[in-house]
Amino acid sequence: MSNEFIKPDEMQVFWHTTSHILAHAVKRLYPEVKLAIGPATDSGFYYDFDTKTPFTADDLGKIEKEMKRIIKEGLPIERFELEKSEALEFVKGEPYKIELIEGIPAGEAITFYRQGDFADLCAGPHLGKTSAVKAYKLLSVTGAYWRGDEKNKMLQRIYGVSFPDRQQLDEHLHRLEEAKKRDHNRLGRELELFTTSEYIGQGLPILMPKGARIMQILQRFVEDEEEKRGYQLTKTPFMAKSDLYKISGHWDHYRDGMFIMGKEGDKEIFALRPMTCPFQFQAYLSKMRSYRDLPIRYNETATLFRNEASGEMHGLIRVRQFTLSEGHIVCTPEQLEDEFRGSLDLASFMLKTLGLDEDVSFRFSKWDAQNREKYIGSPEQWENTQNIMRSILDRLEINYVEAEGEAAFYGPKLDIQIKNVHGKEDTLITIQVDFQLAERFEMEYIDADGQKKHPYIVHRSSIGCYERTLALLIEKYAGAFPLWLAPVQVKVLPISEKHFDYAEAVAARLQACGFRVEKDTRNEKIGYKIREAQKQKVPYMLIAGDKEEEQGTVSVRSRKDGELGTLTLDEFITAIQEEIKNKTI
RNA sequence: GCUGGUGUAGCUCAAUGGCAGAGCAAUUGAUUUGUAAUCAAUAGGUUGCGGGUUCAAAUCCCAUCACCAGCUCCA
Numbered sequence: 001m002s003n004e005f006i007k008p009d010e011m012q013v014f015w016h017t018t019s020h021i022l023a024h025a026v027k028r029l030y031p032e033v034k035l036a037i038g039p040a041t042d043s044g045f046y047y048d049f050d051t052k053t054p055f056t057a058d059d060l061g062k063i064e065k066e067m068k069r070i071i072k073e074g075l076p077i078e079r080f081e082l083e084k085s086e087a088l089e090f091v092k093g094e095p096y097k098i099e100l101i102e103g104i105p106a107g108e109a110i111t112f113y114r115q116g117d118f119a120d121l122c123a124g125p126h127l128g129k130t131s132a133v134k135a136y137k138l139l140s141v142t143g144a145y146w147r148g149d150e151k152n153k154m155l156q157r158i159y160g161v162s163f164p165d166r167q168q169l170d171e172h173l174h175r176l177e178e179a180k181k182r183d184h185n186r187l188g189r190e191l192e193l194f195t196t197s198e199y200i201g202q203g204l205p206i207l208m209p210k211g212a213r214i215m216q217i218l219q220r221f222v223e224d225e226e227e228k229r230g231y232q233l234t235k236t237p238f239m240a241k242s243d244l245y246k247i248s249g250h251w252d253h254y255r256d257g258m259f260i261m262g263k264e265g266d267k268e269i270f271a272l273r274p275m276t277c278p279f280q281f282q283a284y285l286s287k288m289r290s291y292r293d294l295p296i297r298y299n300e301t302a303t304l305f306r307n308e309a310s311g312e313m314h315g316l317i318r319v320r321q322f323t324l325s326e327g328h329i330v331c332t333p334e335q336l337e338d339e340f341r342g343s344l345d346l347a348s349f350m351l352k353t354l355g356l357d358e359d360v361s362f363r364f365s366k367w368d369a370q371n372r373e374k375y376i377g378s379p380e381q382w383e384n385t386q387n388i389m390r391s392i393l394d395r396l397e398i399n400y401v402e403a404e405g406e407a408a409f410y411g412p413k414l415d416i417q418i419k420n421v422h423g424k425e426d427t428l429i430t431i432q433v434d435f436q437l438a439e440r441f442e443m444e445y446i447d448a449d450g451q452k453k454h455p456y457i458v459h460r461s462s463i464g465c466y467e468r469t470l471a472l473l474i475e476k477y478a479g480a481f482p483l484w485l486a487p488v489q490v491k492v493l494p495i496s497e498k499h500f501d502y503a504e505a506v507a508a509r510l511q512a513c514g515f516r517v518e519k520d521t522r523n524e525k526i527g528y529k530i531r532e533a534q535k536q537k538v539p540y541m542l543i544a545g546d547k548e549e550e551q552g553t554v555s556v557r558s559r560k561d562g563e564l565g566t567l568t569l570d571e572f573i574t575a576i577q578e579e580i581k582n583k584t585i
Numbered sequence: 586g587c588u589g590g591u592g593u594a595g596c597u598c599a600a601u602g603g604c605a606g607a608g609c610a611a612u613u614g615a616u617u618u619g620u621a622a623u624c625a626a627u628a629g630g631u632u633g634c635g636g637g638u639u640c641a642a643a644u645c646c647c648a649u650c651a652c653c654a655g656c657u658c659c660a
Binding site: 046054055056057139140141142143144145148149150154155156157159185189190196197198199201202256257275304306308309310311312313314317318319322324406415422424426427428429430461464465467468493495496497498523524525526527528529530531532533534535541543545546547555557562563 | 586587588589590596616617618619620621622623633634650651652653654655656657658659660
């Protein structure tokens with residue numbers, strides 16, 4: 001969270017201190033509650049508590065009042081150190097603190113911070129006294145597993161935020177409210193882009209005509225661009241026998257995420273595809289391949305099915321059926337770097353065109369060597385592939401963070417990450433390097449030396465999953481899409497009934513030119529029609545009355561800049577053709 | 586899957602065990618409109634679905650489905 005007056009790291013200290021004040025207040029009100037941890041986050045702080053009865057909204061109010069007292073008391077905050085044995089004695093009765101202290105390596109300082117009658121194990125640093133926190137708010141209470149492991153007990157987490165003055169807090173809360181208004185889940189329904197039905201089920205959104213329109217535009221754009229870049233489109237089945245997934249490793253490493261049809265003992269068990277890779281591999285395997293054929297770049301606008309757990313679905317961002325701009329490049333080891341580079345270039349081009357390029361970050365997702373059973377292949381293969389990938393990334397001068405345990409089960413990934421309007425990060429696009437599956441499927445090519453060799457495979461997406469990308473576009477533009485993407489580009493608004501025929505002629509002409517046009521022939525005043533069109537975020541409104549009809553012109557109003565004046569229809573058409581061609585953001 | 590919350594008209598929300606309501610949207614009529622809301626009337630409901638408690642349930646309890654926040658998982 002950016003802040004004009006305080007640097008981010010100072011805010012972290014500020015928030016961390018507030019989390020101690022929160023824990024202090026909870027301990028005063030509910031002495032039996034056990035303390036877990038309470039760090040600062042990117043945008044505030046939280047503290048995890050182990051409590052028999054979960055906190056209610058009323059409790060939060062009480063806790064806030066108690067925090068106020070602690071702040072008013074202006075308690076000095078003091079740091080002190082203890083030896084391990086002393087520390088363990090000090091936190092007697094706090095099992096989570098004991099566990100934390102036991103995990104601290106011998107010889108490392110064990111520090112505590114004390115404010116009044118409360119002291120907490122903490123690396124610090126902290127503010128000098130509790131009264132420095134002038135404005136704070138507890139935002140929510142949720143469940144969270146101890147140490148982020150679902151095998152552990154679920155604790156109660158209280159989230160909050162704080163600032164050095166009331167105004168900054170109010171501004172922050174206002175920003176949160178504004179962000180909510182951009183939430184794709186709300187805007188997407190308001191703008192009739194999608195809906196859901198409890199009869200259809202969770203994670204299965206229905207794309208309404210306007211949402212489907214945007215997806216269609218994106219899809220055509222993506223497929224055309226991929227064709228230009230040497231991709232060949234495939235159309236592979238939505239399901240396959242379990243045999244296929246047994247070879248790919250999905251059966252052993254991805255089964256929880258799949259919709260499986262049939263039961264143990266059935267002659268054939270089918271499963272809906274969670275990924276397209278093994279299907280496109282069958283296309284490759286349909287005949288003998290020479291090194292001269294490579295690289296082969298397959299793309300597919302792929303409908304995929306993943307059986308996400310019930311609590312994980314979210315609007316269009318996490319769903320059970322989705323459409324991935326998927327593709328697999330089969331290449332020689334020598335071609336790998338170029339193909340990776342090309343994939344990244346394509347993804348970057350897409351992001352730039354959509355205006356999302358400034359909003360993404362890169363993550364190099366590696367395997368977790370401690371969790372071998374999650375992956376196929378040997379440690380040597382993993383290390384080797386990861387090293388190759390890292391050197392490619394470094395040569396491309398990509399600014400990435402490394403993440404252990406985030407790899408696919410068959411290979412490491414470069415994930416292009418983006419945050420939604422609530423600050424939650426998700427993967428938008430991913431590019432993966434894979435040597436394992438080519439072996440498992442016995443994919444080969446005859447090299448120049450006459451030897452059969454296994455190719456490398458780049459699994460890649462170009463624009464990501466259309467549903468998720470659409471969600472992020474809705475939030476990015478608050479529903480006001482660039483002209484080339486807008487489901488309705490122009491709305492013709494006749495002043496009165498007298499002008500319906502002229503409005504019809506204008507709309508027909510625009511339609512014939514390929515624009516997406518609507519007209520508003522309701523018996524309403526022009527101000528009302530403008531208001532409606534504006535709320536629907538239509539980029540251009542054309543007002544048609546006596547004057548325009550006489551002169552064969554239109555009065556142009558843009559949703560962004562308001563009245564633009566009168567143009568001939570030809571002038572208007574030329575202008576928006578240009579805007580669409582350039583995909584102006 | 587887990588923790589907590591929510592579910593009332595198409596939408597946003599009221600009704601704290603005692604007659605289900607408002608605004609917007611919709612429909613009809615009047616108005617013929619010049620750059621972000623014309624006026625009036627009408628209609629709209631087995632309170633998500635299913636059980637239970639009660640003389641009486643939108644309201645309390647149980648179960649279930651969906652949605653929201655978060656955890657875990659993930660594109």
